[in-house]
Amino acid sequence: MSLFETAIAGSLPKPAWLAETEKLWPEWKASGPELGRLKDDATLLWLKLQEDAGLDIVGDGEQSRQHFVHGFLAQLEGIDFEHKVKMGIRNNRYDAMVPQVVGPLTLRGRVHEREARLVRAHTKKKVKFTLPGPMTIVDTVADRHYGEGKEGRIAMAFAFADLLNQEAKALVADGVDIVQFDEPAFNVYMTDAAEWGVAALERAAAGLDCTTAVHICYGYGIRANNDWKATLGAQWRQYEQVFPALAKSSIDQVSLECFHSHVPPGLMRLLDGKDVMVGVIDVASESVETPEQIAETIGTALQFVPRDRLIPCTNCGLAPMRREVAEAKLAALVQGAALARRRFGA
Ligand SMILES: [Zn+2]
Numbered sequence: 001m002s003l004f005e006t007a008i009a010g011s012l013p014k015p016a017w018l019a020e021t022e023k024l025w026p027e028w029k030a031s032g033p034e035l036g037r038l039k040d041d042a043t044l045l046w047l048k049l050q051e052d053a054g055l056d057i058v059g060d061g062e063q064s065r066q067h068f069v070h071g072f073l074a075q076l077e078g079i080d081f082e083h084k085v086k087m088g089i090r091n092n093r094y095d096a097m098v099p100q101v102v103g104p105l106t107l108r109g110r111v112h113e114r115e116a117r118l119v120r121a122h123t124k125k126k127v128k129f130t131l132p133g134p135m136t137i138v139d140t141v142a143d144r145h146y147g148e149g150k151e152g153r154i155a156m157a158f159a160f161a162d163l164l165n166q167e168a169k170a171l172v173a174d175g176v177d178i179v180q181f182d183e184p185a186f187n188v189y190m191t192d193a194a195e196w197g198v199a200a201l202e203r204a205a206a207g208l209d210c211t212t213a214v215h216i217c218y219g220y221g222i223r224a225n226n227d228w229k230a231t232l233g234a235q236w237r238q239y240e241q242v243f244p245a246l247a248k249s250s251i252d253q254v255s256l257e258c259f260h261s262h263v264p265p266g267l268m269r270l271l272d273g274k275d276v277m278v279g280v281i282d283v284a285s286e287s288v289e290t291p292e293q294i295a296e297t298i299g300t301a302l303q304f305v306p307r308d309r310l311i312p313c314t315n316c317g318l319a320p321m322r323r324e325v326a327e328a329k330l331a332a333l334v335q336g337a338a339l340a341r342r343r344f345g346a
Contacts, residue, residue: 011317012061221284279315294336
């Protein structure tokens with residue numbers, strides 16, 4: 001790969017004509033076939049804007065799903081979406097209305113075929129496609145089928161992992177170059193993540209004929225997450241517990257938050273042998289990073305990550321941001337990586 005290939009975590013803001021803006025679970029502005037056309041238009045719009053910004057790795061910006069977890073669940077048999085219940089998620093950090101698992105889980109058909117093929121047909125760049133990770137799905141649904149306690153949660157995670165694997169293999173056949181699983185739950189349930197979360201993730205990624213990635217973050221820049229981060233102390237060492245298990249895993253790329261976080265950069269050492277997506281863009285602040293700040297963050301990461309394994313990335317998704325801010329941050333990311341290439345390149 002070329003030096004410092006730029007990528008984003010995955011999600012981008014939805015245009016106001018598609019859905020409510022600046023929300024994590026926005027309502028759509030249309031329904032039926034019209035909604036499908038609007039999703040296609042928004043996907044193509046963001047594909048063009050990512051290319052114009054100069055990103056090396058592009059995606060669908062998650063324009064076709066209401067939420068990064070529930071978008072996948074909507075196509076599953078065994079899930080009751082009609083009767084959502086309120087549940088504290090991410091260890092009760094905030095409440096969400098979540099669907100319920102009510103029976104054996106199967107895929108009703110393809111989940112993301114339409115947007116994956118649309119993106120592939122319209123770009124020559126590397127395409128990354130995101131799916132929720134099994135452990136994070138388990139933390140974003142209510143269970144009425146697999147049973148109480150840890151055994152039930154593990155069984156449900158592996159059932160989701162098999163379905164994710166089925167969809168991921170189909171995405172590879174659609175022409176996707178990188179499949180990324182999003183596992184913010186790894187930073188909340190660190191012991192479980194190391195014990196069985198990484199194994200469930202590997203099941204989801206098993207046998208994929210493409211690059212595989214996992215995104216682990218401290219969440220979107222919403223107030224509940226910002227308040228939680230304020231309680232985590234001077235050093236955020238959550239990654240320390242799961243990175244060793246990931247370093248031994250089959251996953252090729254790992255993302256982490258860096259810029260404006262309290263993650264000790266030295267923890268990147270624990271990802272020896274992996275490509276590291278280094279968060280150089282803060283998603284909790286509307287102020288746009290300067291190329292200098294981004295190059296500096298890359299310089300810090302280079303103390304712990306080999307040059308040819310460093311992918312400058314956003315800390316998390318940009319979905320709840322204002323569109324102008326997101327566009328400016330994409331441009332800054334590319335300019336910062338270019339500056340870093342001049343500064344740290346051969
Ligand atoms: Zn994230």
